[in-house]
Amino acid sequence: MSVILAARSVSKSYSSYSLTGRSAPKTVLRDVSLDIAAGESIALLGRSGSGKSTLGRLLLGFERPDGGSVAFENESVSGLSGERYRHYRRSVQVVFQDSLGAVNPRHSIGRIIAEPLRHLTDLNEDTRSERVRSLLAQVGLVPDDARKLPSQMSGGQLQRVCIARAIAPAPRLLVLDEAVSNLDLVLQIQMIALLRDLQARLKMAVLFITHDLRLVQLFCSRVIVLAEGRIQEDAPVTRGLALRSAEGRLLQDAILPARPVHRAPAFCD
Amino acid sequence: MSETLTIENLHVAAQHGHHDHVLVDGVSLTLRRGRILALVGASGCGKSITCSGAQGVLPPGVRVTQGRVLHNDTTVAPERLRGRVVATILQNPRSAFNPIRTMADHARETLRAVERLDGDWRSRTLEAFATVGLEDAESVLPLHAFEMSGGMLQRAMIALALLSDAPFLFADEPTTDLDLIVQARILDLLDELARRRNLGVLLITHDMGVVARLADEVAVMENGRIIERATTREIFDNPQRIATRELVEAHMSLYPEVA
Numbered sequence: 001m002s003v004i005l006a007a008r009s010v011s012k013s014y015s016s017y018s019l020t021g022r023s024a025p026k027t028v029l030r031d032v033s034l035d036i037a038a039g040e041s042i043a044l045l046g047r048s049g050s051g052k053s054t055l056g057r058l059l060l061g062f063e064r065p066d067g068g069s070v071a072f073e074n075e076s077v078s079g080l081s082g083e084r085y086r087h088y089r090r091s092v093q094v095v096f097q098d099s100l101g102a103v104n105p106r107h108s109i110g111r112i113i114a115e116p117l118r119h120l121t122d123l124n125e126d127t128r129s130e131r132v133r134s135l136l137a138q139v140g141l142v143p144d145d146a147r148k149l150p151s152q153m154s155g156g157q158l159q160r161v162c163i164a165r166a167i168a169p170a171p172r173l174l175v176l177d178e179a180v181s182n183l184d185l186v187l188q189i190q191m192i193a194l195l196r197d198l199q200a201r202l203k204m205a206v207l208f209i210t211h212d213l214r215l216v217q218l219f220c221s222r223v224i225v226l227a228e229g230r231i232q233e234d235a236p237v238t239r240g241l242a243l244r245s246a247e248g249r250l251l252q253d254a255i256l257p258a259r260p261v262h263r264a265p266a267f268c269d
Numbered sequence: 270m271s272e273t274l275t276i277e278n279l280h281v282a283a284q285h286g287h288h289d290h291v292l293v294d295g296v297s298l299t300l301r302r303g304r305i306l307a308l309v310g311a312s313g314c315g316k317s318i319t320c321s322g323a324q325g326v327l328p329p330g331v332r333v334t335q336g337r338v339l340h341n342d343t344t345v346a347p348e349r350l351r352g353r354v355v356a357t358i359l360q361n362p363r364s365a366f367n368p369i370r371t372m373a374d375h376a377r378e379t380l381r382a383v384e385r386l387d388g389d390w391r392s393r394t395l396e397a398f399a400t401v402g403l404e405d406a407e408s409v410l411p412l413h414a415f416e417m418s419g420g421m422l423q424r425a426m427i428a429l430a431l432l433s434d435a436p437f438l439f440a441d442e443p444t445t446d447l448d449l450i451v452q453a454r455i456l457d458l459l460d461e462l463a464r465r466r467n468l469g470v471l472l473i474t475h476d477m478g479v480v481a482r483l484a485d486e487v488a489v490m491e492n493g494r495i496i497e498r499a500t501t502r503e504i505f506d507n508p509q510r511i512a513t514r515e516l517v518e519a520h521m522s523l524y525p526e527v528a
Contacts, residue, residue, distance in 0.1 A: 030340070047449070154312070183312070184311055185477065201516045207488060214524070217525070218522070239525070255449065256453075256476070256479060257482055258527040259527065260502050
């Protein structure tokens with residue numbers, strides 16, 4: 001399988017600034033290497049602060065690594081320009097957790113979904129609106145929704161809009177950064193079903209950033225466990241998955257019970 | 270008879286132009302000390318509004334149109350309820366704290382609100398911080414919310430809730446924004462505190478895993494009404510209504526090896 005996007009020994013640290021000056025840099029990623037092949041569905045699993053979102057941001061080109069490099073189709077992202085850069089921007093798309101914060105509240109849904117088409121493709125206006133109609137249908141919304149404003153939609157519907165926008169330029173890789181975490185459980189599962197279906201139909205690779213191992217088992221074929229900025233484990237997802245690294249086991253043990261557990265009564269009436 | 274807190278026939282409406290949009294439509298619930306009652310349902314079904322309606326802390330334009338809250342058999346006004354009879358913890362601990370105040374300020378404010386601020390506040394606060402597992406409680410006092418992690422903040426919020434010594438606790442999605450490892454620890458903590466302090470808890474959640482871990486009984490809400498109420502085991506084994514079945518089935522689909 002051809003590798004679409006690769007992190008090669010990337011590291012990243014952040015400093016915070018205050019009135020007293022710059023703090024000691026905090027290392028968020030240390031020497032992380034990861035290959036994402038065409039059509040793969042990879043889960044990036046870790047607790048808060050493990051560096052999983054930062055790795056996502058480096059892969060998306062939102063930030064540059066301090067060390068190492070990110071390569072798109074075997075070319076370093078930092079060296080891309082012109083049409084090659086546009087091709088990279090089209091090919092790697094993202095859906096974030098907070099859908100309301102990810103859209104302009106004054107723009108119609110149609111305009112929001114068409115935005116990457118305006119910037120990243122040469123489609124004319126008629127073809128764009130045709131494409132928006134088809135995208136709305138693909139994520140389970142209706143053509144009339146194109147005229148609505150974000151405030152007129154529910155959280156689940158708006159996340160579908162963000163998914164439609166992300167798949168609009170036909171990306172080869174979709175990064176989902178806790179993209180279902182804000183939704184209630186029934187909606188989360190509907191959204192996973194939609195994403196699985198889209199992934200198979202559009203033959204995209206998916207990088208699913210999450211802390212919930214239960215969702216990984218529904219959606220991904222490979223899981224990467226991240227802790228303290230390092231990859232702890234890289235394992236195929238199988239039925240009855242048992243993670244081996246210490247961090248993987250902690251995450252697995254933290255899974256909530258499937259069935260009611262017995263709670264001892266606190267007192268007697 | 271154990272001590273109870275009853276929400277009776279609560280109606281909440283939002284005003285839209287000249288007509289009312291009903292958000293909570295005659296909800297009645299009884300909490301008993303030492304028991305954890307989960308209130309579950311899809312987003313927008315009215316769970317959180319029930320909780321804030323009972324305490325008289327609704328957003329502007331939304332009001333209680335009918336109903337009352339009883340502590341044992343006595344009607345209690347919302348302002349006498351908050352902090353005294355019911356303590357509350359919320360979903361997003363970061364936005365629940367005043368960003369320019371320290372944890373010590375918040376503790377003093379909490380105690381002042383229930384008229385219990387005295388020379389002893391410091392040791393009581395340190396004790397509450399220790400109870401919720403905030404290590405090195407002394408060093409937490411001067412911290413601001415931005416200097417703390419999500420898990421620490423949720424522990425601090427629980428500590429502030431304990432300071433009031435209220436017999437009942439409303440926990441509105443207490444672990445939704447936390448990662449699974451922190452979530453498991455906070456749920457252990459709530460379980461232990463509810464038992465040790467004999468708290469009556471109203472646990473609002475959309476995650477049946479949280480319900481399975483913690484709740485004794487479940488009330489299912491849909492479109493502003495309670496549509497089903499049973500023990501946790503009954504809800505999992507024998508759900509009666511479609512909405513309940515959907516919740517349980519969605520949850521069970523996350524556990525392919527159990528189903």
